[in-house]
Amino acid sequence: MTSKVVIVGGGVIGSSIAYFLRSADATVDVTVIERDPTYARASSALSAASIRQQFSTALSVQMSLFGIEFLRSIGERLAIGEDKPSIELHEGGYLFLATAAGESILRENHALQTSLGAQIRYMPRDALQAAFPWLNTDDLVAGTYGVSGEGWFDGYGLVQGLRKKSQALGARYVAAEVASVRRDGQRVQQVLTKQGQTFDCDVLVDAAGPWARRIAEMVGIDLPVYARRRSIFNVSSPAKLDKCPLVIDPTGVYFRPEGKTFLCGASPSSGPDPDDLPLDDVDYTIFDDKIWPALAHRVPQFEALRIQNAWSGYYEYNVFDQNAIIGYHPDVENCVFANGFTGHGLQQGPATGRGVAELILHGRFVTLDLSALGFERVLQGRPLVERNVI
Incomplete structure (x- = not known):
């Protein structure tokens, strides 16, 4: 016992x-x-x-x-x-985007997810453009979108x-x-x-x-398992993105709406990813070199962005x-x-x-x-x- x-x-x-x-x-x-x-x-x-x-x-x-x-x-x-907690769950969906290089993996993952009961829609480029007209789809082949059960809180x-x-x-x-x-x-x-x-x-x-x-x-x-620092940026933009999900770009950059602003971030590119970096620091280099260029390419309205806030947290990273x-x-x-x-x-x-x-x-x-x-x-x-x- x-x-x-x-x-x-x-x-x-x-x-x-x-x-x-x-x-x-x-x-x-x-x-x-x-x-x-x-x-x-x-x-x-x-x-x-x-x-x-x-x-x-x-x-x-x-x-x-x-x-x-x-x-x-x-x-x-x-x-x-009588006290019931609220976590402000918003099922806005995830949108994974793929170029030709990633299409086969996208299809393979989609087949697995739907076989297990997940409500994920496979969307070829034309469907992406129709559903999300603010998205630059020129270099995309397809995407997968969480119809329900995905979002943020x-x-x-x-x-x-x-x-x-x-x-x-x-x-x-x-x-x-x-x-x-x-x-x-x-x-x-x-x-x-x-x-x-x-x-x-x-x-x-x-x-x-x-x-x-x-x-x-x-x-x-x-x-x-090691502590790997990841930085998150809260940015403002005049962009008006109707029905914006959490978008995963093929570059690994992601963004999602947060009220009237947007949260964004990215995993480091292949290469050094040191352990136990101080949380008091924010990796602004990754924003300048990777995140902003990817956002501006994927959503032309993001050409004008301004960082409102930024912070770092740890991933408990299983190497x-x-x-x-x-x-x-x-x-x-x-x-x-x-x-x-x-x-x-x-x-x-x-x-x-x-x-x-x-x-x-x-x-x-x-x-x-x-x-x-x-x-x-x-x-x-x-x-x-x-x-x-x-």
Whole structure:
């Protein structure tokens, strides 16, 4: 019988696990250790906060299908008495664009997504031009558009809703930083904090996001997850883009509406992508060299842009295959990992929380088999590669 679960990290992943654990079994003692209860540097609060089903692996599609179901019903799921949280979910859709070079992958991904029930429309160039007349389609062949189930929301609101509901269900949140982990053979015994607290545990969950590698090292595990900085820019423009979705350009640049302005960003080009760069800095070079030229080319009305605000957040980047690592490590029988979402954590948080809770309580995944995301694939060198990393 599992009685004490200690979760390191109280962001969307850790709080989702706490919520599903306490919802399923009120006898489980759940402690969440979060070093920054303001979430000022949490990826959950600093991301572009969006959800899609347009992935290239079946599990990612299925996890996000549950994610949208969860977000749509969040008012009821996370209600505390008459207080129902709102995350301002806007199902504006994703629009993936492809040139001739990317068309075959686009078609292959579309076939997978629709076979699993995702409502994604394949749109040849003429259809793109008709639906989005503000788009420059000269070099495009096709696109795929999320008719429903894709869009954006208040990521900070989601984290707060999960945290407050977990606390209402009896989970204990502790504002502290983990200093060390005591391990005896194949089991973790205790978690010690820099504040001098000691927590006994039957199960330790590493949900520390970009800092998960540090916790894994304390346990004696090499976790291939690193903090990779990504900068987001809020820009103003006189552009009037009717029915604008979240657009993914073939260059990797993305943008979406944010009220009367737009959010945009891009993954770095192939080359150096250093770890643990300071969040206080913003990579304005990527905006000048990559983002602005791509935006101006794809949407001529974006010729006139002005940065209103910019910030940086961390991706918990899995360098092995850019997919999450979820489950026990074979060398530590009571340590569960839930890391390496590489930008997909907010939308895959509900499915991860449900799955990890099942694994802890029942010893197996019940509703959706996440075992393909287990640590074994890393140890055996069997990557489950996600093509659609943004």
